[in-house]
Amino acid sequence: MSENTTPRVRLNAFDMNCVVHQSPGLWRHPEDHARDYNTIGYWTHLAQVLEKGLFDSLFLADVLGTYDVYADTNETPLRAGAQVPVNDPFLLVSAMAAVTKNLGFGVTAGTAYEHPYPFARRLATLDHLTEGRVGWNIVTGYLPSAARNMGNDDQMEHDERYDMADEYLEVIYKLLEGSWEDDAVVADKESGLFVDPEKVHEIGHEGRWFKVPGIAITEPSTQRTPLLFQAGASKRGLKFAGENAEAVFVNSPTKETLAQQVGKIRDAAEAAGRDRHDIKIYSMLTPIVADTEEAAQAKFEDYRSYADINGALALLSGWTGIDMSQYGPDDVIGEDVKSNAIQSSVETFQKASGEEGNPWTIRQLAEWIGVGGFGPVAVGTGKQVADQLVEWVRDTDVDGFNIAYAITPGTFEDVVEYIVPELQAQGAYPTSYEEGSLRQKLFGRGDRLPEQHKGAGFRVGQGSLV
Ligand SMILES: Cc1cc2nc3c(=O)[nH]c(=O)nc-3n(C[C@H](O)[C@H](O)[C@H](O)COP(=O)(O)O)c2cc1C
Numbered sequence: 001m002s003e004n005t006t007p008r009v010r011l012n013a014f015d016m017n018c019v020v021h022q023s024p025g026l027w028r029h030p031e032d033h034a035r036d037y038n039t040i041g042y043w044t045h046l047a048q049v050l051e052k053g054l055f056d057s058l059f060l061a062d063v064l065g066t067y068d069v070y071a072d073t074n075e076t077p078l079r080a081g082a083q084v085p086v087n088d089p090f091l092l093v094s095a096m097a098a099v100t101k102n103l104g105f106g107v108t109a110g111t112a113y114e115h116p117y118p119f120a121r122r123l124a125t126l127d128h129l130t131e132g133r134v135g136w137n138i139v140t141g142y143l144p145s146a147a148r149n150m151g152n153d154d155q156m157e158h159d160e161r162y163d164m165a166d167e168y169l170e171v172i173y174k175l176l177e178g179s180w181e182d183d184a185v186v187a188d189k190e191s192g193l194f195v196d197p198e199k200v201h202e203i204g205h206e207g208r209w210f211k212v213p214g215i216a217i218t219e220p221s222t223q224r225t226p227l228l229f230q231a232g233a234s235k236r237g238l239k240f241a242g243e244n245a246e247a248v249f250v251n252s253p254t255k256e257t258l259a260q261q262v263g264k265i266r267d268a269a270e271a272a273g274r275d276r277h278d279i280k281i282y283s284m285l286t287p288i289v290a291d292t293e294e295a296a297q298a299k300f301e302d303y304r305s306y307a308d309i310n311g312a313l314a315l316l317s318g319w320t321g322i323d324m325s326q327y328g329p330d331d332v333i334g335e336d337v338k339s340n341a342i343q344s345s346v347e348t349f350q351k352a353s354g355e356e357g358n359p360w361t362i363r364q365l366a367e368w369i370g371v372g373g374f375g376p377v378a379v380g381t382g383k384q385v386a387d388q389l390v391e392w393v394r395d396t397d398v399d400g401f402n403i404a405y406a407i408t409p410g411t412f413e414d415v416v417e418y419i420v421p422e423l424q425a426q427g428a429y430p431t432s433y434e435e436g437s438l439r440q441k442l443f444g445r446g447d448r449l450p451e452q453h454k455g456a457g458f459r460v461g462q463g464s465l466v
Pocket residue numbers: 060061062063108110138139140141142158230231232233234235236237238249250251284341342343344345
């Protein structure tokens with residue numbers, strides 16, 4: 001990208017239907033409202049804040065298990081409220097859609113534990129109700145406790161989880177892209193013909209994990225397949241992303257590691273026969289802003305004083321699959337440690353270095369996670385942070401940022417008040433939304449999956465169906 005042009009910076013918000021998402025301990029802060037996650041009012045207010053700030057979407061993370069990896073017990077995550085208790089993210093979307101017109105919703109759901117048939121219906125339902133503003137964050141899971149509570153001894157092996165996800169997606173594509181032709185619904189009151197049966201096709205899917213002979217039971221929605229988000233960044237995860245993802249969330253503590261990750265994702269898209277920029281990439285970041293640099297720094301110190309180190313270690317253990325209680329605070333994690341959880345997160349922190357180039361100790365990792373999870377924190381005035389965002393986009397080819405909160409909705413309100421106007425002043429951010437569905441807003445080439453996307457190959461007439 002030329003040094004002279006100001007790149008477009010995209011913003012996405014990162015939240016979860018629980019009290020502690022990425023900043024363990026900060027629910028105790030007097031200005032934090034994460035405790036209100038059980039109320040519709042919290043979510044509708046947040047959606048309106050984000051829409052005011054012209055965010056692309058709200059990404060709702062989710063897990064179906066607990067972080068009992070730490071010391072092999074639920075005690076620490078429960079005490080800290082570390083992503084437990086956690087509610088269903090899908091049920092939040094209708095309420096938020098009702099009070100907004102443009103905000104997108106990237107909702108997380110795993111491919112291991114719910115059959116794709118009812119799930120396809122839920123996706124289609126929300127895509128109808130939001131008029132094409134829904135996205136699905138496809139995850140393969142990382143918590144063994146989720147697998148156990150679904151009746152398995154442990155979760156599947158890492159790469160095999162992605163093999164299953166491949167078939168899961170195939171069923172979803174067949175149902176949402178291939179079962180109903182666009183003009184299948186006739187709704188002719190005179191003749192009484194509602195659906196033309198000739199234009200609705202059985203998908204006849206029979207695979208290793210799923211057998212789905214029949215038709216989809218929903219009619220085509222605005223996007224058909226909702227915008228596909230993904231966040232895995234391991235070698236196998238990258239292949240999956242290259243083939244399927246339209247937006248990828250990454251998590252990199254430094255600009256250098258981010259640039260490498262972005263390059264790998266763009267290579268993976270190309271390897272799957274797509275354009276390098278067919279995937280929008282958002283990097284996690286927690287901004288802490290105020291009127292002056294000193295005030296922002298004071299805000300950061302104030303937030304840090306609420307961080308819960310044990311809660312951070314519980315989260316870290318779950319993300320990496322490594323029980324951090326076995327280490328002392330000054331130990332470092334060896335390079336030979338292998339993970340069956342989020343492999344990319346293990347690689348990231350193994351490579352991460354302290355100021356002197358030494359690998360981080362357990363204490364340093366926990367303190368880092370204390371505010372904003374594993375992503376970087378940007379502290380400063382609105383202009384300073386906006387400048388930093390523009391610089392990161394320019395230097396790494398990332399598309400934008402997945403904004404995690406220190407306190408909610410305070411961090412998001414600060415972004416809208418301090419950072420968005422600065423980005424707009426630099427020409428790096430829009431002043432209004434584009435028209436149309438989430439996919440159209442992001443790529444400007446229609447509501448449906450583009451022709452070169454794997455899912456488009458499952459459309460009627462493409463020969464993939466029986
Ligand atoms: C930034 C980021 C956010 C993620 N969010 C979730 C999530 O909300 N729920 C979940 O089950 N997995 C989540 N994951 C995990 C991945 O989606 C992935 O399915 C899995 O853990 C394997 O990742 P890997 O390919 O990096 O090993 C996230 C991963 C990253 C890097």
